[in-house]
Amino acid sequence: MDAHEQAPGLVRGEGLTAWRQIADALTADVVAGRYAPGQQLPTEAALAARFAVNRHTVRRALAALAEGGLVRASQGRGTFVEEAPLAYPIGPRTRFSEIVTGAGREAWGDLVASVTVTAGPDQAEALSLPPGAPVLELLTIHRADGAPISTAQTWLPLPRFSGFADAYAARGSITRALAACGVHDYTRLSTRIRARPADAREAERLDIAPGRVVMVVSSVNVDPAGARIQANRTLFAADRVELVIGG
Amino acid sequence: MDAHEQAPGLVRGEGLTAWRQIADALTADVVAGRYAPGQQLPTEAALAARFAVNRHTVRRALAALAEGGLVRASQGRGTFVEEAPLAYPIGPRTRFSEIVTGAGREAWGDLVASVTVTAGPDQAEALSLPPGAPVLELLTIHRADGAPISTAQTWLPLPRFSGFADAYAARGSITRALAACGVHDYTRLSTRIRARPADAREAERLDIAPGRVVMVVSSVNVDPAGARIQANRTLFAADRVELVIGG
DNA sequence: GATTATTTGTTCGTATGTATA
DNA sequence: CTATACATACGAACAAATAAT
Numbered sequence: 001m002d003a004h005e006q007a008p009g010l011v012r013g014e015g016l017t018a019w020r021q022i023a024d025a026l027t028a029d030v031v032a033g034r035y036a037p038g039q040q041l042p043t044e045a046a047l048a049a050r051f052a053v054n055r056h057t058v059r060r061a062l063a064a065l066a067e068g069g070l071v072r073a074s075q076g077r078g079t080f081v082e083e084a085p086l087a088y089p090i091g092p093r094t095r096f097s098e099i100v101t102g103a104g105r106e107a108w109g110d111l112v113a114s115v116t117v118t119a120g121p122d123q124a125e126a127l128s129l130p131p132g133a134p135v136l137e138l139l140t141i142h143r144a145d146g147a148p149i150s151t152a153q154t155w156l157p158l159p160r161f162s163g164f165a166d167a168y169a170a171r172g173s174i175t176r177a178l179a180a181c182g183v184h185d186y187t188r189l190s191t192r193i194r195a196r197p198a199d200a201r202e203a204e205r206l207d208i209a210p211g212r213v214v215m216v217v218s219s220v221n222v223d224p225a226g227a228r229i230q231a232n233r234t235l236f237a238a239d240r241v242e243l244v245i246g247g
Numbered sequence: 248m249d250a251h252e253q254a255p256g257l258v259r260g261e262g263l264t265a266w267r268q269i270a271d272a273l274t275a276d277v278v279a280g281r282y283a284p285g286q287q288l289p290t291e292a293a294l295a296a297r298f299a300v301n302r303h304t305v306r307r308a309l310a311a312l313a314e315g316g317l318v319r320a321s322q323g324r325g326t327f328v329e330e331a332p333l334a335y336p337i338g339p340r341t342r343f344s345e346i347v348t349g350a351g352r353e354a355w356g357d358l359v360a361s362v363t364v365t366a367g368p369d370q371a372e373a374l375s376l377p378p379g380a381p382v383l384e385l386l387t388i389h390r391a392d393g394a395p396i397s398t399a400q401t402w403l404p405l406p407r408f409s410g411f412a413d414a415y416a417a418r419g420s421i422t423r424a425l426a427a428c429g430v431h432d433y434t435r436l437s438t439r440i441r442a443r444p445a446d447a448r449e450a451e452r453l454d455i456a457p458g459r460v461v462m463v464v465s466s467v468n469v470d471p472a473g474a475r476i477q478a479n480r481t482l483f484a485a486d487r488v489e490l491v492i493g494g
Numbered sequence: 495g496a497t498t499a500t501t502t503g504t505t506c507g508t509a510t511g512t513a514t515a
Numbered sequence: 516c517t518a519t520a521c522a523t524a525c526g527a528a529c530a531a532a533t534a535a536t
Contacts, residue, residue: 020365027368068367085441090492120315121274193490194332195442195460213442213460243440245337245492264523290501301525306502322502323533 010051019060022051026061030070030081040078041071085242086149090217092187096142096150097173105144108172112139112151112205114165116158123155126220126231134158138165141205149241151205152234161229174230183229189220195238206237213238269298269308277317277328287325288318332489333396337464339434343389343397344420352391355419359386359398359452361412363405370402373467373478381405385412388452396488398452399481408476421477430476436467442485453484460485 010021026047029035041047044062048055062079065071073079088099100107119127119135127135138154154174156164161181168177178186194216203210214235221230236243273294276282289297294305309326312318320326335346347354366374366382374382385401401421403411408428415424425433441463450457461482468477483490 031368064367068369087439092493121278122315188493191492192334193440193462193492195462195485197460213444215440215442215462238442245438245440246339246435266523292501303526304524307523320502321533322531323500325501325533 010053018051018053019057019064022047022053022058022061023064025051026065027070030065035081037081037083040080043078083239085240086144087244088149088236088241089244090188090191091245094188094219095175097175100142100144100149103144106146108143108146109168109174110141110143110172111165111169112141114138114168119155122218123231126218127155127157127228129157136161136164138168140168147240148206148237150234150236151202152232154233155231156229178229183223185224186221186229187224189222189228192218193243194218198235198237202235206235208237208239215241215243217243265298265300266304266307266311269294269300269305270311272298273308273312274317277312282328284328284330287327290325330487332487333391334491335396335483335488336491337435337438338492341435341438341466342422344422347389347391347396350391353393355390356415356421357388357390357419358412358416359388361385361415366402369465370478373465374402374404374475376404383408383411385415387415394487395453395484397481397483398449399479402478403476425476430470432471433468433476434471436469436475439465440490441465445482445484449482453482455484455486462488462490464490 010018026041035041041062042050044055044058047058047062051058062071062073066073066079069082071079072082086100086103096109097107115137116134117137118132119129121131123129123135124131124133127133129135135155136158138156139151140154141148141151143149164177164181167180168174171177171180175186178184195213196216197211198206198208198214199210202214203212206214208214215238217232217234217236219232219234220228221232223229273288282288288294288309291302291305291309294309295302298305309318309320313320313326316329318326319329333347333350343356344354362384363381364384365379366376368378370376370382371378371380374380376382382402383405385399385403387399387401388395389397389399411424411428414427415421418424418427422433425431442460443463444458445453445455445461447457449461450459453461455461462485464479464481464483466479466481467475468479470476
């Protein structure tokens with residue numbers, strides 16, 4: 001067979017290589033939703049047959065899609081459309097519940113545990129408290145339509161927020177629980193972002209496999225008077241969430 | 248031996264457990280610099296001897312330090328003081344060279360490769376170009392005191408920035424290379440942050456082990472007139488860099 | 495490449511003090 | 516006061532990862 005024979009449906013021209021056209025066609029399929037997020041693409045062999053090209057040519061096209069993060073190939077399993085991550089805006093007025101409901105999903109935060117502890121060095125500095133001051137520590141899991149998006153440790157100074165845990169458990173939202181404690185507005189003072197593999201406990205809370213990557217967002221919130229009311233360490237499953245700044 | 252015999256240097260009292268006092272002592276050692284960042288702590292056995300407690304008790308204390316991110320234990324190697332990550336502020340006027348020189352280190356960017364390609368869907372959208380428009384793609388590695396901090400793919404529209412690759416190679420800085428192309432100021436329009444394990448090529452460029460976590464920062468820069476001049480996808484080694492917003 | 499020593503990680507068991515019902 | 520649960524601490528042995536020989 002002539003290696004330069006025209007494949008059906010593919011045109012010839014400058015820069016219009018076969019793999020590029022196949023990549024464009026598959027990209028169009030994905031963005032049009034003909035292959036749903038998480039769904040497996042046809043096998044390379046099947047795609048090669050569909051476009052009447054060698055499997056190598058399909059592989060070159062799939063490599064281009066994978067490079068752009070549109071699909072992910074998994075040896076022995078297949079090639080899958082990447083799930084669109086939840087865009088999570090981070091700014092001075094970040095509120096989980098608004099972000100999730102704004103995405104058309106239902107937001108709820110589960111209170112896993114709450115304890116009174118003495119502030120560690122990090123929390124003391126974040127909250128401008130003397131080392132060893134008592135703080136309320138909450139462990140929460142935040143869900144969108146029931147699926148865990150993030151899990152957070154939250155520290156609040158005592159005794160000001162001694163009623164916070166009950167308020168949070170009843171209302172499922174930091175914003176609403178703070179309002180119940182008399183804080184009707186708050187803004188984010190600072191945000192620090194790191195990333196690392198999840199340990200077993202964190203993975204269980206986020207319903208991911210241990211070792212999958214989490215983004216660790218440490219933040220401090222202040223009330224309108226500028227008082228530091230809350231320090232957070234929030235973990236996001238990196239394959240489900242994309243942090244967005246500005247734009 | 249009486250399990251309740253008083254260990255030397257440890258006192259007794261409410262809430263003053265042995266492991267807590269050991270954790271406090273080791274924390275003080277670390278923050279005072281008696282164990283330098285990156286340095287190996289004494290072995291668990293040695294610490295147990297120093298504090299005259301069982302190794303379990305030392306392990307409980309070290310677990311508390313590791314929880315706070317102050318140290319990191321590595322099986323078979325030892326326990327090490329965590330290096331303070333480079334704080335990398337992200338904002339409308341983010342400039343690598345200023346961040347690094349502001350931290351008292353020397354900044355330089357190496358141009359690894361530059362090619363002319365047709366814009367993929369992501370780049371076309373980021374730069375407001377029609378799909379298939381020609382763009383200049385650069386692959387760069389950014390170093391602080393010679394150590395790689397990040398590696399980036401950068402896309403610029405052609406033909407406006409046809410001289411950019413040479414300018415960058417000569418100047419080692421995006422800011423200075425843009426100035427050479429007549430862009431004397433620019434601001435960041437949007438930033439998106441994800442995280443995942445590094446593949447082999449990325450790991451080599453960042454001088455980390457494959458599979459270690461990288462933060463992927465996708466950004467778009469605009470000139471003072473609001474024109475989109477540059478799309479970036481920058482990879483940071485997650486254990487060397489902390490992204491900072493606000494504060 | 496195989497061996498050995500070192501070091502952290504895990505899992506038993508035992509005992510005691512403390513808080514709670 | 517007792518019973519129970521929990522946290523603390525010690526002892527021993529082995530597994531697993533690493534580094535050096």
